[in-house]
Amino acid sequence: MKTKYLPAFTLSLLSMTAFGVLQAAEQSTIKRSDGTEIHFYLSDAEPPGDVLLVLIQGSDCNSVYRNDRINNEFSLVLPGADVLTVEKYGIDSGLEWSDDPERRDCPDAYIENDSPEQRVMDYTQVIGELRKDREYKQTVLLGGSEGAVVANHLTVELDYIDATVSINGGGRRFIDDVLHSIASQALSDEEYHESSKGFLGFYNHILNREPFAMNVSGHGYRWWRSMFEIDQTALLSQIDTPVLLVQAGMDKNVSVELAVEQAKILSGDKPNITFRVYEELDHSFEKPDGTSGVEQVIEDIKLWLSRL
Numbered sequence: 001m002k003t004k005y006l007p008a009f010t011l012s013l014l015s016m017t018a019f020g021v022l023q024a025a026e027q028s029t030i031k032r033s034d035g036t037e038i039h040f041y042l043s044d045a046e047p048p049g050d051v052l053l054v055l056i057q058g059s060d061c062n063s064v065y066r067n068d069r070i071n072n073e074f075s076l077v078l079p080g081a082d083v084l085t086v087e088k089y090g091i092d093s094g095l096e097w098s099d100d101p102e103r104r105d106c107p108d109a110y111i112e113n114d115s116p117e118q119r120v121m122d123y124t125q126v127i128g129e130l131r132k133d134r135e136y137k138q139t140v141l142l143g144g145s146e147g148a149v150v151a152n153h154l155t156v157e158l159d160y161i162d163a164t165v166s167i168n169g170g171g172r173r174f175i176d177d178v179l180h181s182i183a184s185q186a187l188s189d190e191e192y193h194e195s196s197k198g199f200l201g202f203y204n205h206i207l208n209r210e211p212f213a214m215n216v217s218g219h220g221y222r223w224w225r226s227m228f229e230i231d232q233t234a235l236l237s238q239i240d241t242p243v244l245l246v247q248a249g250m251d252k253n254v255s256v257e258l259a260v261e262q263a264k265i266l267s268g269d270k271p272n273i274t275f276r277v278y279e280e281l282d283h284s285f286e287k288p289d290g291t292s293g294v295e296q297v298i299e300d301i302k303l304w305l306s307r308l
Contacts, residue, residue, distance in 0.1 A: 025071075025083070026041065026042065027040070027041055028040055030126065030129055032122070032125070036089070036090075036109070038122050039086075039087040039092045040084065040085065040087065040126045041064070041065060041085050041086075042083070043075075043082065043083040043084075045080050045082050045083075049082065050135060050138065051081040051082065051136065051137065051139075051140070052084060052130070052136045052139045052140070053075060053078045053082065053083050053084070053142065054127065054139065054140065054141045054142070055070060055074060055142055055147075056119075056123070056142065056147035056150050056151050057070055057143075057144075057147050058145035058147050059145055059146035059223075060218075061088075061091070061095075061098075061101075061106040061107075061110055061218050062091075062095065063087060063092065063097070064085045064086070064087055064088075065085070065087070065092075066096070070085060073294060077142065077165070077298055078140055078302070078305055084126070084127070084130070086119075086123055086126050088110060088114050088118075088119060088122075089109060089113040089114045089118050089122070090108070090109030090110035090111075091107060095107070101217060101218050106218055111218070112222070113220075113222060114219070114222065114223050115222040115225075115226040115227075116149055116150050116223075117153075118222070119150045120154055120157060123154055124157060124158065139158075139160055139161055139162055140162060140163045140164070140305065141154055141155060141163075141165070142165040143165075143166060143169075144167035144168055144169075145253070148167055149166075149169055149227075149232060151164050151166050152166055152232060152236055152243075153230075155239050155243070156235055156238045156239060161241060162242075163242045163244075163305060163308055164241065164244070165304075165305075166245050166246070167246045167247075168247060168251055168253070168283055169247075170232070170253075170254030170255060170259055171258025171259050172233040172258065173230075173232070174228060175200075175203055176255055176258055177253070177254040177258070179200075180254065180255035180258070181252065181253050181254070182195045183196070185252070203228060206221065206225050206228060207225070207228060207229075211225075233266065236266055236270070236273065237266060237269070239270075239272065240272055241272060242272050242273075243274070244274045244276065245259070245274065246276050246278070246297065247259045247275070247276070247277050248278050248285060249277050249278055249280060249281060250279070250280060250282045251282060252282065252283065253283045254283070256277070259277075260277070278297060280293070281293045281297070
């Protein structure tokens with residue numbers, strides 16, 4: 001079965017900011033409770049600061065260390081901050097970059113164990129370890145696509161997150177965003193109905209089966225089950241610290257309409273949540289003419305953070 005789902009959104013870590021220099025990121029490791037290693041990278045601000053920016057990549061099977069956009073753009077949102085990125089289960093910097101969502105060399109350990117919950121546990125462990133030795137006065141999370149969901153979940157779990165930026169995370173339920181993606185690519189109503197019927201069958205199969213070995217669109221059972229069960233609106237409703245929800249208006253990978261609907265639901269009781277739509281940008285923040293609009297998005301996020 002071949003399915004389109006939330007593609008990876010990429011973030012970044014720039015070596016030079018307007019207010020200081022980031023030292024080159026060094027790979028470090030700590031062990032999970034199962035004995036496997038978590039690989040992570042911390043770029044220290046120079047001069048030393050007391051702010052941590054945590055960047056959370058999307059859903060692709062790639063090393064965050066090799067992601068050019070993660071390593072070249074979005075750290076601009078918080079000048080002077082240390083910048084942290086964390087690899088997913090089974091991945092380290094030795095994995096070559098690939099744009100193929102179903103790459104054949106994706107590690108088996110990743111397929112079997114990766115999920116949003118696993119990533120939340122890994123980030124929690126890494127950030128907790130850093131906080132033992134560093135007195136961070138401010139911790140900010142920024143994630144896109146799947147990373148947005150992980151960022152929201154982390155903010156619920158950790159009581160020391162000061163602000164969260166969630167980019168192109170879609171609406172309440174992942175299943176609705178997938179069906180939207182199918183509809184946006186279908187060439188006819190007949191094709192949509194056939195594809196959506198097949199995917200809904202897959203959805204029900206996952207939710208009604210015990211774990212089993214599988215690889216669909218580069219993900220295993222744990223990932224699919226987790227994504228299907230997450231209620232993003234419920235997560236966001238539990239957050240009381242500032243949250244910026246960023247949504248590209250021409251995004252075809254998630255439902256913009258459902259993202260707007262979610263924001264309206266939350267707006268009544270959650271004044272801490274700001275929602276911003278970029279009408280002419282797609283999921284990767286490209287304009288209709290192919291030029292990038294990511295610089296404006298970065299500047300707007302930077303301004304929002306500076307006013308907190």
